[in-house]
Amino acid sequence: MASSRQVDGVTVLDLSGRIVLGEGCEVLQEALADFVRQRRTKILLNLAAVSYVDSSGLGTIVSGYTYLRDRQGHLKLLNLPKKVRDLLQIAKLLTLFEVFDDENTAVQSFR
Amino acid sequence: MAVRFEHQWNEGKGRIRRISTSLDSRVQSADVAESMVMEFCARVAGELICEQVGLAVRESVANAIVHGNRLDLTKKVQLTAELNDTGLIVCIRDEGDGFDPDSLPDPLLPDQLLNESGRGLFIVKSCMDDVIMRRSESRGMEITLIKRITAAPLKRTRW
Numbered sequence: 276m277a278s279s280r281q282v283d284g285v286t287v288l289d290l291s292g293r294i295v296l297g298e299g300c301e302v303l304q305e306a307l308a309d310f311v312r313q314r315r316t317k318i319l320l321n322l323a324a325v326s327y328v329d330s331s332g333l334g335t336i337v338s339g340y341t342y343l344r345d346r347q348g349h350l351k352l353l354n355l356p357k358k359v360r361d362l363l364q365i366a367k368l369l370t371l372f373e374v375f376d377d378e379n380t381a382v383q384s385f386r
Numbered sequence: 387m388a389v390r391f392e393h394q395w396n397e398g399k400g401r402i403r404r405i406s407t408s409l410d411s412r413v414q415s416a417d418v419a420e421s422m423v424m425e426f427c428a429r430v431a432g433e434l435i436c437e438q439v440g441l442a443v444r445e446s447v448a449n450a451i452v453h454g455n456r457l458d459l460t461k462k463v464q465l466t467a468e469l470n471d472t473g474l475i476v477c478i479r480d481e482g483d484g485f486d487p488d489s490l491p492d493p494l495l496p497d498q499l500l501n502e503s504g505r506g507l508f509i510v511k512s513c514m515d516d517v518i519m520r521r522s523e524s525r526g527m528e529i530t531l532i533k534r535i536t537a538a539p540l541k542r543t544r545w
Contacts, residue, residue, distance in 0.1 A: 296448050297413040329444055330509050334502040341500050358437070365512050366505055367494050 277306050285382045286315045291324035294332030307339040316348025317385045323354035353381050406466040411455040420444040442513040445506040446478045454480030473535035479528040484521040
């Protein structure tokens with residue numbers, strides 16, 4: 276599940292459930308592609324309600340990061356659940372992303 | 387999809403429990419395999435270990451389906467999971483062409499970090515105690531996942 280909202284020019288994408296091979300990854304890919312089409316390139320992924328991510332989910336997030344970066348955009352992460360944080364850590368991806376625990380601070384960081 | 391449940395008494399080594407199934411080469415089979423093995427694992431292990439095993443099984447089955455069988459619905463993925471005194475042993479075999487695991491790039495290398503794919507086997511290895519990969523004697527690739535579970539005794543079940 277994914278729903279988006281605008282906060283001070285930043286698109287916050289609230290994700291929930293599992294980001295895994297199949298439907299979960301497709302939802303995220305489609306949402307990110309839509310944002311780029313709408314020229315919304317400041318993206319904050321709120322993962323607070325995400326229960327699970329697999330390697331395909333990690334790949335989708337990385338792909339979104341590079342896709343936006345190549346278009347002068349930014350993708351940042353908010354509210355990582357422990358399981359997701361641990362997976363990003365072992366895949367050495369935690370240092371790649373800007374990660375926040377507070378939405379207001381995250382939104383301000385795009386300025 | 388038929389899941390076979392077997393249990394037998396192996397004299398001197400205690401009870402062995404085993405499940406096996408044949409999975410279709412579609413992405414949903416990763417979900418099926420993950421939940422099936424997690425439920426099986428939960429009979430002897432806690433939540434954390436079951437989640438690690440579940441993720442390793444999901445990744446291995448996804449690899450077998452997508453990269454091994456290339457989503458060819460005429461091909462199957464065979465899965466067996468066995469509980470013994472050592473712990474949990476899961477074997478997953480596809481019907482693809484097989485590959486050399488040593489040929490895979492290290493996903494942690496700086497020039498690989500931004501790749502969209504290539505982390506599955508690394509995650510499998512990080513979740514399990516031992517991972518053995520080999521070309522199957524018949525056809526395809528076979529991966530064996532081992533999780534040592536020695537502290538908890540086998541729980542009584544209704545099987």
